Amino acid sequence: MESFLFWFFTFGMLLGGVGVVANRNPVASALSLVISICFLAGLYLLLNAFFLAAIQIIVYAGAVMVLFLFIIMLLDLREEAKRPFRWGAFFVATVVAVLFFVALSRVSHSMKDRFMAIPSGNSDNITAIGNLLFTRYLLPFEVTSILLLVAMIGAILLSKKELK
Amino acid sequence: MDIGLQHYLVASGALFSLGLFGIIFRRNLIVVFMCLELMLNAANLTLVAFSRFTQHIDGQVFVFFTITVAAAEVAVGLALIVAIFRIKGNGKTESLKELKF
Numbered sequence: 001m002e003s004f005l006f007w008f009f010t011f012g013m014l015l016g017g018v019g020v021v022a023n024r025n026p027v028a029s030a031l032s033l034v035i036s037i038c039f040l041a042g043l044y045l046l047l048n049a050f051f052l053a054a055i056q057i058i059v060y061a062g063a064v065m066v067l068f069l070f071i072i073m074l075l076d077l078r079e080e081a082k083r084p085f086r087w088g089a090f091f092v093a094t095v096v097a098v099l100f101f102v103a104l105s106r107v108s109h110s111m112k113d114r115f116m117a118i119p120s121g122n123s124d125n126i127t128a129i130g131n132l133l134f135t136r137y138l139l140p141f142e143v144t145s146i147l148l149l150v151a152m153i154g155a156i157l158l159s160k161k162e163l164k
Numbered sequence: 165m166d167i168g169l170q171h172y173l174v175a176s177g178a179l180f181s182l183g184l185f186g187i188i189f190r191r192n193l194i195v196v197f198m199c200l201e202l203m204l205n206a207a208n209l210t211l212v213a214f215s216r217f218t219q220h221i222d223g224q225v226f227v228f229f230t231i232t233v234a235a236a237e238v239a240v241g242l243a244l245i246v247a248i249f250r251i252k253g254n255g256k257t258e259s260l261k262e263l264k265f
Contacts, residue, residue: 104177
């Protein structure tokens with residue numbers, strides 16, 4: 001069952017990714033990204049990361065994608081006009097991506113013997129995450145709030161009418 | 165067949181390569197930005213998989229931070245794209261060539 005769910009979620013996630021890259025219409029790309037993110041949240045559930053799956057859906061599929069769609073509508077992006085297919089760019093991109101993927105898979109296969117035994121996970125990891133967040137990672141957690149403030153001020157300044 | 169760590173790593177590698185392909189191939193700034201999000205998500209999947217298979221919960225805390233940073237990055241990045249639109253009139257990567265030698 002776990003194996004079937006893994007292939008199901010992985011297939012959906014990659015299909016969504018292909019949709020992001022291949023769609024001419026930016027709105028369709030954004031919706032494909034939502035699909036991809038939801039299937040990725042499913043993979044998180046399989047990995048016993050329940051809290052992160054919820055966060056992934058709320059923050060990514062909720063907030064971030066609404067922002068993307070809002071900007072796409074605001075800028076009134078239409079479907080790109082038909083242009084001659086760029087074989088050169090396609091070739092370069094394919095070669096780079098495939099080489100990178102092959103390198104990553106080889107590294108992954110060297111992990112095969114090291115962590116093969118599936119450990120029994122504990123389902124109550126929200127408490128553990130909260131404990132870590134407020135003890136060992138307290139400083140990064142507080143710095144994050146400054147980062148969010150800076151991002152907010154930056155976004156407001158950048159979208160003012162006249163840029164100085 | 166048991167699903168091991170390497171399955172998750174290969175899945176995340178495939179997602180990352182897809183994002184890389186999109187960043188090189190696409191010319192629409194917003195789509196390039198979405199491909200960037202795909203790559204970030206692939207990295208997150210790797211962190212969660214390692215956290216599960218090594219029984220360290222720290223990886224999940226890292227992903228929590230990554231998601232926060234990604235949200236901030238999206239806000240600033242989209243503001244930048246809007247500013248570029250206002251100045252250039254379009255959102256194509258080839259219209260940004262001031263630094264081209």
